[in-house]
Amino acid sequence: MSAAAGVVVAGAGQAGFQLAASLREGGFRDPITMVGDETALPYQRPPLSKAYLAGKTDQEGLFLRPPGYFAEHAIAHRPGLRAVAIDRDAHRLQLSDGAELPYDHLVLATGARNRPLPVPGAELAGVRQLRGLTDADALKAAIAAARAIVVVGAGFIGLEFAAVAAARGLPVTVIEAAERPMARAVSPEMGAFFGHAHAAMGVRFAFGAGVTAIVGRDGRAAGVALADGRELAADLILVGIGVLPNRELAAEAGLPAEDGVRVDAFLATPDPAISAIGDCARFPTPFARGLSPDGTVRIESVQNAIDQGRCLAARLTGKPASYGALPWFWSDQGPHKLQIAGLSGPGDARVVRGSGDAFSVFRFRDGRLSAVESVDRAGDHMIARRLLAAGTPLTDDQAADPDFDLKGLALRRA
DSSP: OOOOOOEEEEOOSHHHHHHHHHHHHTTOOSOEEEEOSSSSOSBOSGGGGTTTTTTSSOHHHHBSSOTHHHHHTTEEEETTOOEEEEETTTTEEEETTSOEEEOSEEEEOOOEEEOOOOSTTTTSBTEEOOSSHHHHHHHHHHHHHOSOEEEEOOSHHHHHHHHHHHHTTOOEEEEESSSSTTTTTSOHHHHHHHHHHHHHTTEEEEETOOEEEEEEETTEEEEEEETTSOEEEOSEEEEOOOEEEOOHHHHHTTOOOBTBEEOOTTSBOSSTTEEEOGGGEEEEOGGGBTTBTTSEEOOOSHHHHHHHHHHHHHHHTTOOOOOOOOOEEEEEETTEEEEEEEOOOTTOEEEEEEETTEEEEEEEETTEEEEEEEESOHHHHHHHHHHHHHTOOOOHHHHHOTTSOHHHHHHHHO
C-alpha cells in the first residue's frame, strides 16, 4: 500500500497556518506540507502597518509560532516557493522550482496581492506598497529618510500607515478618490470622525482626487500629479488602493474563480479533493444576504482566515460543519481603535449610539441589524458580536435609546 500524500497547503499565511495547526490539534496524522512564496516563518500581517512600523514589535514578535513548532508537529514548511500549476487528475501540485507535490487533499490559501496603481511613474523608486514583511522592512528604511509622504488611498492600510508617519512628525497627505476616508468600509459618520482625527494628528487630505501620474526626477519619485492639475511633492509614496485575490492558480486548473476561488458552505470547490480558505476564497454566508446577488462574499481579515482554517480542519478530520462564523474587523489608527462586527452595505440604515470620541454606528438592512461600527467602545463591539452571531432581534429605536440595555439583551439571548 502506498503511503498517504496527506494535505498540501498552497499558502503559508494566517489561513494556511491555522489549517495546519488545527489539523494536528484534531488528531490528523497524515503528512501536512505548507508551501509559501515568502522566506520567513508564517507571521501576522496586521501589525506590519502599525506596531511593526512604529518599532513596538520586532520580526520575532510577528511569528505565529517559534521555529521549533513545525518540526515538533510534523508540519513541513517549504518557504520561498510558489505553487504554479495543479494537475487535478494526478493529484499533484507543481512548484516554482520544478518539484511536484502529491496530495490527497489540496487547500488553496493563496491570499491576495496589492492592486497596482495604473498610472505612469508607478514603477519609480520611492513608490511603495505594504503587504508583506519585506514591504514593511523597506518602508521602515524609507520612512527614516523621507521628507514628505503621500498616501494614495484612504483605506485601513493607508490610514494606519499615515498615523505612524504623522506620529514621527513627517508631513503626510492622503489622496482619496471618494469624498471621505474608508468610504467603502464604514458609514459617513465613522468616516467623518476618522477624517477629523487624522487631521488632528497633522495628516492632510485630498478628497475626490484622482492620480494621473507619479512625477519622477533622476529615476525616483518626486511628487504626485492629480487630475485637477495639482502636484503634491513627495519622496515617499505609499499605494494602498485595495487588493486582488490570488485566483489564477485555481482558474488555470479549471476551477470557478471569477473574483476569488468559489467554494460552497463547507469551503469545498467543485473538485472534492480541493478546498479554498482565507483572502482568496469567495463563499456563501448569511451575513452577506442583500450584499451580493448570490449571497457570497470574499473577506480579507484575520478572523475569517482563522475561522475558515479551523472549519476546514474539522471537516478533514471527520467533523464537517458549514462555515457560519460572524465576520469582524479592527483597525488601530493613532490613539483610536475602530472595530466592526458584521457586514454592511451602502444602503443600510444608520443609528448612532454614544457621542464625542467614543461612539458606535448600528447598521440595519431590511429591518435587521447587519453590522456595528465602534470607535473606542469595546463593550459595544463585544455586545454586537453576540447579537449578530445569535441573530437577536434589535430595532433601530432600541439602538438609538441610550437607556436601552443592550448588554442585557445580548446576555438573555446567549
